Amino acid sequence: MRRDVFQAIADPTRREIINLIAYKALNINSVSDHFEVSRAAIYKHIKILTECGLLEVKQKGRERYCEARLEKLDEVTTWVEQYRKTWNDRLDNLEEYLNNLQNK
Numbered sequence: 001m002r003r004d005v006f007q008a009i010a011d012p013t014r015r016e017i018i019n020l021i022a023y024k025a026l027n028i029n030s031v032s033d034h035f036e037v038s039r040a041a042i043y044k045h046i047k048i049l050t051e052c053g054l055l056e057v058k059q060k061g062r063e064r065y066c067e068a069r070l071e072k073l074d075e076v077t078t079w080v081e082q083y084r085k086t087w088n089d090r091l092d093n094l095e096e097y098l099n100n101l102q103n104k
Helices: 005-009 012-021 028-033 039-051 070-103
Strands: 055-060 063-068
Touching: 005 012, 005 039, 005 070, 012 028, 012 039, 012 055, 012 063, 028 039, 028 063, 039 055
Parallel strands: none
Antiparallel strands: 055 063
16 A cells, blocks of 8 residues: 555554654664654554655664655645645735734
8 A cells, every 4th residue: 555645644553653653764663762652653653754755664684774765755845835835825814804904
């Protein structure tokens, strides 16, 4: 099943996993040590992040390391930016309207 990046960032645990590995690859045990949920639950989150393309798991010797692939977050940025412009325009119009009311 192919998941999308929005599904990945919808969960706070997955967002925290992304934060943990954004600047430094960590092995799966190190990632799971940061959470109070079971290791199996963390594996499930890692699987979803991998399916979304936000994370890559690489074997290095006996360890499996998680590496961030943050370029997929550009999809989120693009989606948010279209609404940011709309809301900025609306808020600018509201500000202008309120200024006009105040000046009357």
